[in-house]
Amino acid sequence: MTPLLEVQGLSKSFGGLHALSDVSFDVAAGEIFAVIGPNGAGKTTLFNCLAGAAAPTSGTIRLGGERIDGRAPHEICHRGLARTFQLVKPFRGMTVLENVKVAAFSRHPSAKQATTAAQAVLDRVGMAELAAVDAETLNVAQLRQLEIARALATQPQLLLLDEMLAGLTATESAAMCERIRQLPREGIAVIVVEHSIPVVTSLCSRAVVLCFGKVLRRGATREVIADPRVQEAYLGNAQT
Amino acid sequence: MSLDIFLQAIVSGLANAAMYALIAVGLTLVFGVMRIINFAHGEFLMIAMYAGYFAWSLLGIDPIVAIVLVTPVLMILGTLLYSGVMRFALRVPEINQMAVTLGLSMLFQHLALVAFTGDNMLVTQARAVAGVELGPVVVQVNQLIACGISMALLATLYLVLQRTDFGLIMRAVAQSRDGAALSGIDVTGVYKWAMAVGIGTLGVAGPLLVSILYVNPHVGALFTLKAFVIVILGGLGNFTGALLGALIVGLAESIAGAWFSASVAAAVPFVILILILLTRPEGLMNRSRRA
Amino acid sequence: MSSFRTVTMVTAVLLVVFAAVSGNRYYLDIFIFTCFYGTLAVCWNMMAGLTGLMSLGHALFVGLGAYSVAWGVSVHGWSPLVTWPMGMGLAVAAAFVIGMLCFRYGLRGYFFAIATLAFGEVAFFMVSATETLGRSDGMIMPISSTDIPGQLQFFEKWPYALIIMTILIGTIGVGEALMRSRTGYYWRALRDNEQAAEALGVNARAFKLRCFMLSAGISALCGAFYANYVAFVDPRSVLGVELSIQMLVYSIVGGMSLLWGPLVGAAVLVPFSILLRDYSAMPGGDIVVYAVLLAVLALLLPQGIAGWFVSKWRT
Numbered sequence: 098m099t100p101l102l103e104v105q106g107l108s109k110s111f112g113g114l115h116a117l118s119d120v121s122f123d124v125a126a127g128e129i130f131a132v133i134g135p136n137g138a139g140k141t142t143l144f145n146c147l148a149g150a151a152a153p154t155s156g157t158i159r160l161g162g163e164r165i166d167g168r169a170p171h172e173i174c175h176r177g178l179a180r181t182f183q184l185v186k187p188f189r190g191m192t193v194l195e196n197v198k199v200a201a202f203s204r205h206p207s208a209k210q211a212t213t214a215a216q217a218v219l220d221r222v223g224m225a226e227l228a229a230v231d232a233e234t235l236n237v238a239q240l241r242q243l244e245i246a247r248a249l250a251t252q253p254q255l256l257l258l259d260e261m262l263a264g265l266t267a268t269e270s271a272a273m274c275e276r277i278r279q280l281p282r283e284g285i286a287v288i289v290v291e292h293s294i295p296v297v298t299s300l301c302s303r304a305v306v307l308c309f310g311k312v313l314r315r316g317a318t319r320e321v322i323a324d325p326r327v328q329e330a331y332l333g334n335a336q337t
Numbered sequence: 338m339s340l341d342i343f344l345q346a347i348v349s350g351l352a353n354a355a356m357y358a359l360i361a362v363g364l365t366l367v368f369g370v371m372r373i374i375n376f377a378h379g380e381f382l383m384i385a386m387y388a389g390y391f392a393w394s395l396l397g398i399d400p401i402v403a404i405v406l407v408t409p410v411l412m413i414l415g416t417l418l419y420s421g422v423m424r425f426a427l428r429v430p431e432i433n434q435m436a437v438t439l440g441l442s443m444l445f446q447h448l449a450l451v452a453f454t455g456d457n458m459l460v461t462q463a464r465a466v467a468g469v470e471l472g473p474v475v476v477q478v479n480q481l482i483a484c485g486i487s488m489a490l491l492a493t494l495y496l497v498l499q500r501t502d503f504g505l506i507m508r509a510v511a512q513s514r515d516g517a518a519l520s521g522i523d524v525t526g527v528y529k530w531a532m533a534v535g536i537g538t539l540g541v542a543g544p545l546l547v548s549i550l551y552v553n554p555h556v557g558a559l560f561t562l563k564a565f566v567i568v569i570l571g572g573l574g575n576f577t578g579a580l581l582g583a584l585i586v587g588l589a590e591s592i593a594g595a596w597f598s599a600s601v602a603a604a605v606p607f608v609i610l611i612l613i614l615l616t617r618p619e620g621l622m623n624r625s626r627r628a
Numbered sequence: 629m630s631s632f633r634t635v636t637m638v639t640a641v642l643l644v645v646f647a648a649v650s651g652n653r654y655y656l657d658i659f660i661f662t663c664f665y666g667t668l669a670v671c672w673n674m675m676a677g678l679t680g681l682m683s684l685g686h687a688l689f690v691g692l693g694a695y696s697v698a699w700g701v702s703v704h705g706w707s708p709l710v711t712w713p714m715g716m717g718l719a720v721a722a723a724f725v726i727g728m729l730c731f732r733y734g735l736r737g738y739f740f741a742i743a744t745l746a747f748g749e750v751a752f753f754m755v756s757a758t759e760t761l762g763r764s765d766g767m768i769m770p771i772s773s774t775d776i777p778g779q780l781q782f783f784e785k786w787p788y789a790l791i792i793m794t795i796l797i798g799t800i801g802v803g804e805a806l807m808r809s810r811t812g813y814y815w816r817a818l819r820d821n822e823q824a825a826e827a828l829g830v831n832a833r834a835f836k837l838r839c840f841m842l843s844a845g846i847s848a849l850c851g852a853f854y855a856n857y858v859a860f861v862d863p864r865s866v867l868g869v870e871l872s873i874q875m876l877v878y879s880i881v882g883g884m885s886l887l888w889g890p891l892v893g894a895a896v897l898v899p900f901s902i903l904l905r906d907y908s909a910m911p912g913g914d915i916v917v918y919a920v921l922l923a924v925l926a927l928l929l930p931q932g933i934a935g936w937f938v939s940k941w942r943t
Contacts, residue, residue: 148827174829182827188820190885199817202810203829211810251829374738425927431737432682433926436880439873440923447912447919562749562869565742573738597757600764604753607746614743615729 099162101126101286102147102178102255107156107166109142115310116142120156122305122315124255127281130288131297131318134307135330140290141183143307144257147288148180149173160255174203179253183260185240187232193243194219194228200250218250222276238269245276249285256280258289262296274300294322294331306330341473346595347588348471352480354587355487356549359542360560361567361579362494363535369511369574370531373426376438378564379557380445381536385411385543386552387453392544393460400460400544401482408540415536419529442558449554457551465548483545490541491580494534498576507531511574566610572620581621585609631804638800638888642793656785660857662898663792664850665878667799669890671846672875674803677884678812679839680819682741684872685726685748689719689844691867693851695755698767698861701779703760708780712852719848720841727840731833736822745869752867766862769855780856788857795853796891799846803887806842815839877922883932892934897921 100123109117117139124130132140145151147158149170158166165173187196197215198208205211219225222242227235235243241261248256258277262270277300280287291297297304297318304321306313308330314321321327364378385407392403422441426434459465467478498504510517510527518524550556567586571578586606594602613621642663649655668690675681696715700706730743756764775782782788806812814835817825826832855861865871875890882893897918904914929936 150823150827169831170823170826171829171831174827180827182824186821186824188817188824190820191816195813199813199825199830200828202813206810208809247828422923422927429927429930432676432876432884433880433930435682435738435741436876436926437923439876440919440921440926443873443915443919444923447915450912451910451916558869562745566746569739569742600753600757604750604757607749607753610746611743611750614735614739614746615733618733618735618739 099159100124101128101161102288103157103159103162104147105157105159107143107146107158108154109139109146109151109310110154117146117153117307117310120305120307120310120312122312124286124288126254126286127284128286128303129277129281129301130286131301131304132288132290132307133292133294133297133304133321133327134313137309138307139310140307141259142310144180144259144290147173147257148178171203174251174253177252177254178257179248179251179255180257181241181244181248181259181261183263185237185244187235187240187243189233191232192228193224193230193232193235193246196232196243197246197250200247203251215250218246222246222249237264238266238273241265241273242276253285255286255288258287260290260292262291262293270296298322342595343592344472344474346591348474348476349480350588350591351584352476352484352587353591354584355484355491356542356546357563357567357587358491358580358583359487359538361564361571361583362491362576363538364561364564365568365571365574365576365579366507366538367531367535368568369576370507371423371427371528373423373434374438374565375423375535376435376561377441377445377557378536378539379559379561380442380449381411381414381557382539382543382546382560383449383552383554383557384414384445385539386547386556387449387458387543388540389544389547390458390460390552393462393547394458399462400548401486403544404486404541407544408537411540411543412533412537415532415534416529418536419532423528423532424525442561446554446557453554455553455555457553458547459551460548462548477549479545479548483549486541486545490538494538495576503530563606566606569610569620570613572623575620575622578620578622631801631808634804634888635797635801638891639797642797646789646793650786650789653785656789658899658902660785660789660792661902662894663789663796664854664857665874665898666891666894667792667796668847668850668871669875669878669882669894670796670799670803670887671843671850672872673879673884673890674815674887675839675843676876677879677889678807678819678887679815679836680736680822681836681840682737682876683744683840683843684741684869684876685744685746686843686847686875687867687869687871688722688744688748688751689847690851690854690871691751691755691861691863692719692722693848693853694855694861694866695761695767695851696848697852697855698769699761702767702769707778708852708856712849715852716845716848719844719851723841723844724837727837728833731836745872748867748869748872752863752869755867756863762862764863766860766865769859769861771859781859788853792850792853792857795846795849800888800891802842807887811835811838877918879932880922880926881932883935883938885931886934886938889932889934892937893932896933 102124105121107117107120132143134140146153149168152167157164160176160178165176194215197218198211201211201214205214219228222245224242224246261273265273277287301318304318305315306321306327313330314324314327360382367375388407389400389403392398393400422437426437464478468475498507506522506527509522510524514524567582568579570582570585589605589609590602593605645659649659672686675683693715696718697711700711726747730740735743755761814830817830818832818835822832851866878893878897879890881897883889901914901918
């Protein structure tokens with residue numbers, strides 16, 4: 098079976114800076130996959146390339162066997178890849194429901210159907226009672242939930258989550274992890290960028306470690322974490 | 338077109354460019370530091386031109402001497418503009434900032450109309466008609482003087498920005514407001530100084546210009562637009578870029594003026610601006626920010 | 629408020645005012661100009677306030693409409709049935725080209741504003757230099773002593789009032805319907821966060837273009853009306869940057885977050901400045917007053933009169 102996402106020889110440079118060089122990995126349908134690495138390793142650049150916000154300098158990205166590298170973000174979204182942003186900003190002057198509606202419109206052009214679909218997504222993530230609330234008044238945990246709800250409303254096959262646990266309390270993190278664990282059962286594969294090693298080991302079956310834009314190690318999460326080179330890269334980062 | 342006319346166009350283009358540069362650096366300096374485009378920039382030039390004119394017509398002061406009087410006044414106006422308006426404008430969205438400075442521009446234009454009527458005024462001294470012949474080309478004495486003073490001031494400004502602590506602090510704030518504030522720089526003070534210097538340069542340009550060009554209440558708007566073109570050409574906030582932009586606009590306008598009608602020549606800077614925005618929106622001298 | 633209710637309310641208010649002023653030519657003239665500037669401000673704000681695209685070159689589109697009519701009728705004797713669609717078509721095409729160029733290179737904020745300003749200024753100077761368009765003197769359209777409905781020539785002012793009211797109500801109606809559809813949601817999403825909107829499947833360039841073209845088309849419609857009403861066009865009145873700035877002024881004063889906000893701004897400022905102009909001894913006094921009003925409101929009441937009113941109403 099072909100993997101859901103296939104990244105081969107992906108490179109991205111800004112001027113003389115190689116943010117990513119020759120990155121390859123693949124993600125299977127229904128899997129939770131981790132991208133880890135110290136700050137500045139190129140994780141966000143990788144997400145930007147996958148989601149179309151930046152065009153790769155070279156290499157290929159295939160989603161469900163079809164090439165998506167260099168395509169516009171909205172096309173990639175329509176093909177079933179959704180992402181969240183590290184810095185969550187809701188659309189101003191819109192309620193929670195309306196925020197999700199913007200995303201639902203990508204599958205349902207009519208306003209009525211989009212409203213129904215958005216409501217269904219809010220039910221699914223447990224935000225139904227916040228539907229009519231002005232999105233700007235939400236707290237951090239609720240904003241993260243909204244970010245997931247928006248991404249889910251585009252009906253993705255693959256969801257990229259960028260540091261969804263940063264700044265959350267222990268309880269909120271646990272709830273969010275539970276939410277993420279649900280996704281494969283709903284037919285959605287997930288790639289997470291995450292710093293917390295315990296979270297990564299508990300959530301993800303496989304992982305890729307980036308360091309200075311290169312793949313340091315790739316494979317089953319436990320083995321990857323145990324690798325001394327990975328340990329060193331992380332500890333090196335922790336000390337600075 | 339004969340070679341003589343072409344050479345004449347180049348020479349007057351260069352002379353204009355020196356004045357344009359002086360006007361544009363103030364705008365780019367304020368934008369670089371505060372990230373606000375001041376649509377009323379030209380109106381301050383207009384005020385400086387009237388000041389130069391009245392110093393001459395009422396008090397008999399030579400425009401070159403008047404610079405010494407007008408510049409401090411404009412610097413004070415700059416700081417007043419900061420404390421009275423810009424300070425508050427920093428807190429509102431971009432479009433409101435635009436509206437505020439546009440409002441000021443309209444206000445000054447029409448106050449000038451009320452105070453000075455719409456009549457054209459010009460300083461007419463004996464040397465206004467004098468010219469220096471350089472082979473086939475004639476240069477007005479006043480243009481030469483304006484050009485010289487303008488270049489001297491630009492060089493001074495450049496050295497101040499590059500070599501002094503004051504310049505270093507300005508550039509630091511231009512790069513990162515928060516970073517500069519964290520390093521203990523008094524950002525408010527820097528803003529005030531940027532406005533004082535940015536508007537103050539017009540105090541030099543105004544009296545020089547009024548002995549070459551008529552002043553009327555609407556003269557500022559024209560220069561605001563030209564200054565926009567120049568600073569975007571060179572890259573917003575970029576000092577040397579503004580000099581290059583002024584050179585391009587001055588020459589293009591004057592060469593086009595030799596070829597075509599005045600209206601077509603007036604459109605030339607805007608055509609250049611469109612071409613630049615579409616090919617290199619970050620400007621000629623700024624590093625590309627796009628990935 | 630449902631879109632139907634907004635349209636009904638605007639229509640009702642317009643009809644009441646129209647009935648009140650229809651007996652007096654002077655007041656009717658003020659009413660017509662208020663509707664004219666109101667429509668322009670509303671369609672300008674569709675771009676600026678609702679989609680986040682500040683244009684300072686909208687006079688270009690008004691000018692295309694006005695000059696199409698003036699040139700068509702004085703040179704060829706064409707009917708408005710030809711010249712109005714021609715002007716709108718040209719404006720939509722111009723917006724398409726300018727939009728393609730600007731959005732392709734990702735111009736936004738000040739850069740988009742100044743790029744559109746430059747396009748407007750180029751048009752201004754080019755028309756000022758064109759013989760067939762009357763250069764900077766403008767074009768006086770042929771006027772006969774009798775009414776010619778086919779050329780939209782009436783002695784009375786009320787037919788003009790009805791036409792511009794229809795245009796205004798149509799604009800509000802179309803705008804309200806769009807704001808409740810996918811297009812309106814996408815516009816607001818693009819205004820706030822283009823990157824996030826694109827990641828959620830919004831084709832940013834296509835929807836910005838759609839907004840720009842619609843706004844340009846309505847502007848040209850207004851310009852065409854202006855030419856027929858005033859029977860005289862010149863670069864300063866229909867192509868000048870001052871006209872573009874007026875749209876911004878009414879929008880800021882009225883309130884940019886609401887579709888009908890700019891209409892409130894025009895309804896306050898247009899009659900005010902016409903009356904001040906006609907009755908005050910100070911030349912340019914009207915502009916002094918509203919320049920101050922603009923600067924003060926932009927700083928102290930960023931949501932505008934209508935936005936302030938709505939927020940008070942809700943609490």
